[in-house]
Amino acid sequence: xxxxxxxxxxxxxxxxxxxxxxxxxxxSISSYYWSWIRQPPGKGLEWIGYIYxxxxxxxxxxxxxxxxxxxxxxxxxxxxxxxSVTAADTAVYYCARQKGDPDPNWFDPWGQGxxxxxxx
Amino acid sequence: DIQMTQSPSxxxxxxxxxxxxxxxxxxxxxxxxxxxxxxxxxxxKLLLYAxxxxxxxxxxxxxxxxxxxxxxxxxxxxxxxxxxxxYCQQYYSTPPTFGQGTKLEIK
Numbered sequence: 001x002x003x004x005x006x007x008x009x010x011x012x013x014x015x016x017x018x019x020x021x022x023x024x025x026x027x028s029i030s031s032y033y034w035s036w037i038r039q040p041p042g043k044g045l046e047w048i049g050y051i052y053x054x055x056x057x058x059x060x061x062x063x064x065x066x067x068x069x070x071x072x073x074x075x076x077x078x079x080x081x082x083x084s085v086t087a088a089d090t091a092v093y094y095c096a097r098q099k100g101d102p103d104p105n106w107f108d109p110w111g112q113g114x115x116x117x118x119x120x
Numbered sequence: 121d122i123q124m125t126q127s128p129s130x131x132x133x134x135x136x137x138x139x140x141x142x143x144x145x146x147x148x149x150x151x152x153x154x155x156x157x158x159x160x161x162x163x164x165k166l167l168l169y170a171x172x173x174x175x176x177x178x179x180x181x182x183x184x185x186x187x188x189x190x191x192x193x194x195x196x197x198x199x200x201x202x203x204x205x206x207y208c209q210q211y212y213s214t215p216p217t218f219g220q221g222t223k224l225e226i227k
Contacts, residue, residue: 045164045207045218060215061121094163098211105211106154108175110163 002027004095004111012089012118018082022095022111029053029076033098035107036069036080038091048093050104051078085118092116122146122210126219132227133198141193141222143208148188152212155184155193158221159204167206168193198224 008020022034036048049059051069059067063082071078082089092115096107123146133139143153151171156164166175168184171191181196195202203226208219 044220045209047216047218058214103211104214104216105152106166106169106209107156107164107216108166108169110165113163 002097002109004097004109006093006095006111006114008114008116010115010117012085012116013120014086014118015084018080018085018089018093018116018118020080020093020095020114020116022078022080024076024078024097029071029073029078031100033100033104034069034071034078035096035098035104037094037096037107037110038089039094039113040088040091046091048080048082050098052100087118090116090118121215122149122213122217124208124210124217124219126206126208126222128222129220130223130225132225134227135198135200137198139195139198139224141206141208141224143186143191143193143219145189145191145210145212149210149212151187152210153184153186153191154209154211155182156207156209157202157204158207164207200226 003025005023012018030053033050035050051057051071066083068081092113094113096110098104125144127142153171155168158164172184183194205221205223
């Protein structure tokens, strides 16, 4: 059974870069799309972007200028970098898998999520 | 982007009730719709995909229907563990987008 686990700093200063890693266990990172999704406290879900195991990416236009997602297939990990963060980027960040059929579809499974707070 | 609008935003119901949540897309999405359940402090859990296909392990009291722009999630007989927030998500086009959520509370 595939499991995902987010890791990274829980506190980031304004204007700095948020960096998170998602480790995939119980299965290979190959042949799937891997996404980052966030949820501000008490609010709804926002898709940030995905990376295909081959390395191709697609980002939400609302965040595209600040987002980079990368993959390390040798470690079964993918990562998120979000630059120039502000308090509005404070959220629980989830990683999740999407199957391609052939296009990416629903999200399953999800990581447990990690809260990142942007504050000085 | 395709906008997803859920109604109602919140709902009070009792154990044993039948409840329906609606999700409307700003354009047709050809049944490319998933439903999730989220409990406080937890990640969303996939319930249905392709508008009406039940994810493995999800109780049969959950069902989905719809077409075009309008979709529904129905819980036939509410159980105590069903009180949570429910989200719809379209995957017809990128970026995938979510509804704002429907919070199902105990009456």
